[in-house]
Amino acid sequence: MFSRFVLALALTVVGFLPVAAWADDIAATARGVVRVVTIAMVDDRVEGFGHGSGFAVAPNRIVTNAHVVELAERYPDNVVVGVVPSEGSKSYQGRVIAYDSRRDLALIEVSEAKLPTVALFTGPVTEGDQVIALGYPGNVDLATAQSAADYIRPLSPVRSQGVASGRRALTGIEVLLHTASIARGNSGGPLLDPCGRVIGVNSALTRADDGDSTFGFAIADTELMAFLRAAKQPYASVGSPCTSIEERLREDSAADARAVADAAAARREAASAAALRREEALNAARSEAERTRENVMALAALLLVGGALAMGGAGLLESRGQRRPAIWTLSAGGVAVVAAVVTFLLRPSADVTLPRESSMTPAAASPTAALGPLICTLQPDRSRITVSSTAESAFNWGANGCVDRDVQYLEGEGGWQRILVPDDEQTVTVARFDPLTRTYTQTRYMLPAATMESIRKLPGPNTARACTRDDAVLQKLEAEQAAIRQQLPPLPNEKLVYSCRSAR
Numbered sequence: 001m002f003s004r005f006v007l008a009l010a011l012t013v014v015g016f017l018p019v020a021a022w023a024d025d026i027a028a029t030a031r032g033v034v035r036v037v038t039i040a041m042v043d044d045r046v047e048g049f050g051h052g053s054g055f056a057v058a059p060n061r062i063v064t065n066a067h068v069v070e071l072a073e074r075y076p077d078n079v080v081v082g083v084v085p086s087e088g089s090k091s092y093q094g095r096v097i098a099y100d101s102r103r104d105l106a107l108i109e110v111s112e113a114k115l116p117t118v119a120l121f122t123g124p125v126t127e128g129d130q131v132i133a134l135g136y137p138g139n140v141d142l143a144t145a146q147s148a149a150d151y152i153r154p155l156s157p158v159r160s161q162g163v164a165s166g167r168r169a170l171t172g173i174e175v176l177l178h179t180a181s182i183a184r185g186n187s188g189g190p191l192l193d194p195c196g197r198v199i200g201v202n203s204a205l206t207r208a209d210d211g212d213s214t215f216g217f218a219i220a221d222t223e224l225m226a227f228l229r230a231a232k233q234p235y236a237s238v239g240s241p242c243t244s245i246e247e248r249l250r251e252d253s254a255a256d257a258r259a260v261a262d263a264a265a266a267r268r269e270a271a272s273a274a275a276l277r278r279e280e281a282l283n284a285a286r287s288e289a290e291r292t293r294e295n296v297m298a299l300a301a302l303l304l305v306g307g308a309l310a311m312g313g314a315g316l317l318e319s320r321g322q323r324r325p326a327i328w329t330l331s332a333g334g335v336a337v338v339a340a341v342v343t344f345l346l347r348p349s350a351d352v353t354l355p356r357e358s359s360m361t362p363a364a365a366s367p368t369a370a371l372g373p374l375i376c377t378l379q380p381d382r383s384r385i386t387v388s389s390t391a392e393s394a395f396n397w398g399a400n401g402c403v404d405r406d407v408q409y410l411e412g413e414g415g416w417q418r419i420l421v422p423d424d425e426q427t428v429t430v431a432r433f434d435p436l437t438r439t440y441t442q443t444r445y446m447l448p449a450a451t452m453e454s455i456r457k458l459p460g461p462n463t464a465r466a467c468t469r470d471d472a473v474l475q476k477l478e479a480e481q482a483a484i485r486q487q488l489p490p491l492p493n494e495k496l497v498y499s500c501r502s503a504r
Contacts, residue, residue, distance in 0.1 A: 025196035025386055026132055026159055028446035028493050030086055031116040031426060032056040033157045035136045036064050036094075036108065036188060037082035038071050047078075053135035053157065053189030054083070054108065055198065056115035057228065057235045062094065062108040064188030065203050065219075066101050069108065073099050083110050084152050087449045091152050098231035103173055104203050104219060105227045106188075116426050116446070118190060119236040119387040120221060121197035125176065129164045133180035133202055133216065135189025157189065164199075167220060174220040176200040182216045191218040195242035195386050200224070238385050245491050248384040252495065293348050300344040307336030367415070367435050370399040376440045376498035384495045388444060393498055395440075397433065402467035409433065410478055419484045426452050428488060438501070444494040455487050 033055050040048035052068030062083055072079040073096055084091045090112075098107035125131075134157040162179030169175070178191060182202050191200040200218030207214070228235050310333025317326035376393040401409035401416040409416035415434035422429075426449060432441045447455075459480055468474065 025493055026192065029118050029192060029196035030134055030157050032118045033086050033134045033189060034062055035084040036068050037084060037152060038069055038079055040071050040075060040079045042078060051185060052187040055190045056117050057233060058117055059114045060110050061233060062110060063201060064106050064108060065201065066099055066104045066106045068188045069096050069106050072096050081108060082152060083108065083113065085115060085154050086156050087154050100227050103223050103227050105201065105224065107231050107233060117236060119197050119238045120225060121193050121199050122237045122239040123241060125164050125199050127164055127166045130194050131162055131164050131178050131180055132192045133160045133182050133186060133189060134192065135186035135202060137183035138185035139183045141185060165215065170217055174223055176218045176220050178216050178218060180216055193242050197238055197386060236387055240380055240385055243384055245384055248495055252382050252497065289348060296343060296347045300340045303336045303340035303343060307333045307340060310336060368400050371397040371435060373503035374500040375503045376500040379497045379499055382497040386494055388494055388496060394503065400469055406465040406467060408467045408477065410481065419481050421455055421484065428455065440498040440500050442496040443492040445488050446493045451487060455484055458483050
């Protein structure tokens, strides 16, 4: 029999065992799966108890079945809704904020929680596709629970595997029929594709009378999305097909090699075009210089001839007794002759050179050069996405790997890298940027809470954000990044590849 003490225990600190970190998409989704507990109290007595499963579509919003929280909907003043995460050290009290009995879906808000969210798969689900159910089946609880506290202790959800068996209509609602093993208590838990994306909400199962096989029913993705839209609840969605991370990494290594080769070819072509433009500019400058030189020499010759004629005219005037005009004419002729000599001596050279650094030199030829603000667009054919947004990414790439003026990347093979450890997310991102190909890559590791806590205790994530070229500081940062990398599993969950262009 539950008591006030047990209920208080459900919403306070409880112990848990850390879970090992592996590149497992289902385990990554399991971080956002919860147990939903409802306790009905009348005159300080427990009059009803129920539990099911749910999953986070936002850090503080949980989807579950309507029938799991029916008591809370009918008797909100007498029923407490408890939300027990799959990991961590706390359980939370929630409240029902959206309820659809026809679709058998409900939305719970937990004000204090910050859970990893899951994504909905919007692509096709066909018969025979592999599916995975996550949740808290009651028959497992009955077999393993030692006390009431076991129902409110954070525990990894049970997973079972089967195949999709087509779409059906159940009481007028579209459902997915599947063979993954579920039981009472799985209600409200997610049905997933192999990449951990939600394709349905487990709701019911067939009876196994006289040895009949059981089948599960999951509220279809179409019904779930319609419910969330009606509740004005944003959600993450992914439509790309499910591929293994090994396959994606293998294919993308070849794509990286092609990108490097293409960039090298583009640089050679740009260099050849720049050299041709430089030669054309040089020839044009030489022609212009030659014309200017000839014009100046012609001017000198005209001055010389004019000066000689003036001197001859001065002699003629002298012979006629016009001395003063003769003197002025002689002086003008002398000035013209001197000007002719000076103009000839100062004539421009026909030899022309262009500055070594000119506007015709290919831009961004150095991997350490600043590129300025960039906008990066996701390349779906090179990416593996399970939950992340596909929106464009923007950042400012400064000289020597300085990003946004305060994040220092480290130079390495294939570009500049930095491991990013956020304070409010259970995901570690290894970011890489190649200035020569303008390719930005994020490999993302979705980790258990225990692993994230271990990483955050390292000195690396707490290093002050600043850019530097000091060798001692860079060596320290490199050692910190290596310590974080040792905590990461062998393979990531996601790889996001972006093609970047100048924001100017």
